[in-house]
Amino acid sequence: MTRTPISGAPAGTKPELLLDLTLKDEAETRRLAEDIAMILHPGDCVLLSGDLGAGKSAFARAVLRTLADDPELEVPSPTFTLVQTYELARFPVSHLDLYRLEDEEELAELALDDLLEEGAALIEWPERAGGLLPANWLGLTIESGADPAARRVRLSAKGSDWPERLARTRLVRAFLEQHGKGTASRRYLQGDASPRGFETIRDAAGSLILMNAPPVPGGPMIRDGLTYREIVHLADGVRAVVAIGEELRRRGFHAPALHAVDLKAGLVLQEDLGADPVVRDGAPIAERYRAAVDLLADLHSTPPPRTFALPDGGAYQLPPYDPRALLVEAELFSDWFLPHVGAPVDDEGRALFAREWTRLFELAWQQPPTWVLRDFHSPNLIWREGASGHERIGLIDYQDAMYGPAGYDLASLAMDARVSVLPALEAELVARYIARRTLHDAGFDEAVFRRDYAILAAQRATKILGIFTRLAIRDGKPDYLAHLPRVHAYLYRALAHPVLSGMKEWFETYGALEKGIGGARDVAWPDEIA
Template sequence: MSNSTSAPAPLRIELADERATLRLAEDIAMVLRPGDAVALQGDLGAGKTTLSRALLRALADDPALEVPSPTFTLVQPYDFKRFPVAHLDLYRMEDPDEIDELGLDEMLGEGAALIEWPERAEGALPADSLWMTLEATDAGEARVATFYVNEGDWAERLSRSFALRRFLDEAGWQGASRRFLQGDASARRYETARVGERHAIAMNAPARPDGPPVRDGKPYSRIARLAEDVRPFVAIDKALRERGFAAPEIYAADCGAGFLLIEDLGRGAVVADGAPIGERYQAAAALLADLHACDWPREVTLEDGCVHHVPAYDRDALMIEAELYLDWYVPDVTGAPASAEAAAAFRDGWNRLIDLMDGSPRTWCLRDYHSPNLIWREERTGNDRLGLIDFQDTVIGPEAYDLASLAQDARVTVPEALEEALVASYVALREERDASFDAEGLRRDYAILSAHRATKIIGIFTRLARRDGKPGYLAHMPRLFAYLERSLSHPALADIKLWYDRFAPK
């Protein structure tokens, strides 16, 4: 077995029965990712087949998935939605070098591999493989699982997954079935948890570590006013629910560990076939008008006595977000940083636009008020039809920000006619409630903030593609540039439009 003297000590887990083995398989499946190789050892009857089937079925989210033994084929491929997985049985392999003929490197380039009888290829498997041994005991279905890690972050990932399992158990969800749930672009991870007819969402969000200082000795996340742990989510959730908005109920929380168990609001979407559903977007605009009619606090006290101070969406935050365009998009396209002249003109232009909004009304900006975070609930009425999620980065800023997030949705193309209809209906609802509502100022701020948001997200999606290895986000770029062009047509943005005309990479 590959286990160097410098490797962490083996982790030993006692499995009381077959159900414990099935749960362990789910715990591993939740943290598996492309490039991973799991080397599964054990004598005949030790439970390798039981664990392998459970792991593959958890990845497929299909408890009835047929999992044939690859004993004679050596490799059984699976094209799962998350990523492909290869199930290998090397019992009949005679030479470790044959692993190359099977194409393991290619398998790991796109997906993961579960390898039984890995000792037949010892020395030929990746150094960061997870080695796992199952052993039978004298106590019927009881087993002992031992994990060996030489390189990579397996120890950290497994520890986090096992901690989430303990959190679920302590919250009264013992033996919960865990399934991966597609999350957002952040480091947060989501799962569904199910016990019988009960189901919920488990949020796995460890405290954000400080990144390198980028300005005035502060990391980007602090300047941009991004949530650093789950407490802001809990606080904003509490306030939204108290005012009748459909944020998820929180069933259990361990804020220190970064675990939340929250209500599953469903899977209803505000888009269909990649296009916005106009009625549902109109309902989202109406909800914003109601939300902006509320008097939101600057501080929210949590049940444990902690106080969350809702940060201001101030000049520093707005500017560092806009500058993501300079920091990531410009050098990615041109191969060089923006010139000193271009960078100075960019900052001057955006500072003048921020000045224009100095006197604008302020409210809570949920900050990512767009299609992935709006859950349509057809059976409900009024604002209860829209479930709200992903609001932990809420700030106090100009009213137009969330309207811009909705009407220029970064993930789905909103036709210009629908965009204008959304803004018009929002304005009409605000004017009904308040005869002094400044519609012209709102439209000006909307143009500024929609241009700012497009500029920021162009930078973010470039960063996700180049730094984080997520090139899929680049597919949204044409939409973002089209939105930016729309917004720059407003007279208030004439000066910054000249910057994009002159300096923006073509």
């Protein structure tokens, strides 16, 4: 790791002063600590400077309590131990106090490099570190103010993307202030695999959920002059979530009510639906999955509009889940999963893969398209105990919705990538969906639907194997690999339909059904093997 002192830096590389704030009391100082806690990542280093009694330890304590979501977390000053590491849920955070540091060798013994490999660090008295500070940091200089509780805080930074991150978190705080939540607390909320961030916003009135969707870099063009996100129609910003959520609510489905929206900034403050899932102990709760299937069948019975109105007078156009999008997603399997398991595919195999999938997708598109919420599975379904009918299921994470083949959403649930749905329950859910669709439409073709369901289930399993591998390798999220055996087994299950015989032959030819994590047969459940 490149080292540079905090002061005396070469000309042209001095720290950039980002903010000069006057905070009138401890509450405002604590809110600034929350704002900074919300943008911390592993590898980040925050330097806390100031005289004795300026409030450096109090600020570090507020950051740590925010990250731990524990207002009573014990955070003693590490003056004598020099470092105290907190193993928090998202990543470890080390609190260092260098006041008693006698020479730079002592800091070297603390192995700051290693601490920053997997976690973040808060460092008091950084001036005593000499030349052993990391090259990238956010610095806060804390001074006493006019009143005993007031503070002046100057924020500077060196390297990295601190200016952008700091501006974004301050924008969020301003948004909250504008809508009557300026004094509310901010806490990290586990989100999805997208670039969006989520927070729980709490005050005396209760809790709300903040969606923070900053602009997303476009990425390289991969086909037809378009990026991956453009081809597969991933929504940027919050226009889609606002438009689609309003339409779902209008139709009687429980999408979160909106408290405040800034379409330009990409910020939404919405209803907190709670955290009661549709699974228990890692397994589906059958009653709740049945309720979700009923909702889905009723939703699919009436196609979505193609154009949705927005609060600013604009419109949102619902994109199609067309064969090109389906194919590009499926190709993540050969791009990421197969190399991961040591079975890269040649150009001839890729061409055959594309031809066979395209044939299948065009077949599925012969039926009238309907809603595709895209990720209609357990992480995005909230159980609302005490409600009735479709109100029992709260819907989230639908901003990437499209119109397309009906089987996709049912496959998302009945072959849930996050929990193991046994074949008997899957068969029950599919039959239940078909029966309910038939109530709405006596001409609903069960055989055609089962065919298309198998096609879309196989496509979803194929793409998820690629996506989860990409998340692990490219994005540093190895926990997703734990789901691969389950999804691999789902793929093997879906390929049993006769319409997929050609695709099954491809997988067998290129070894994909044997080279998965453990091999698909090794992770199938007993009642699948019978």
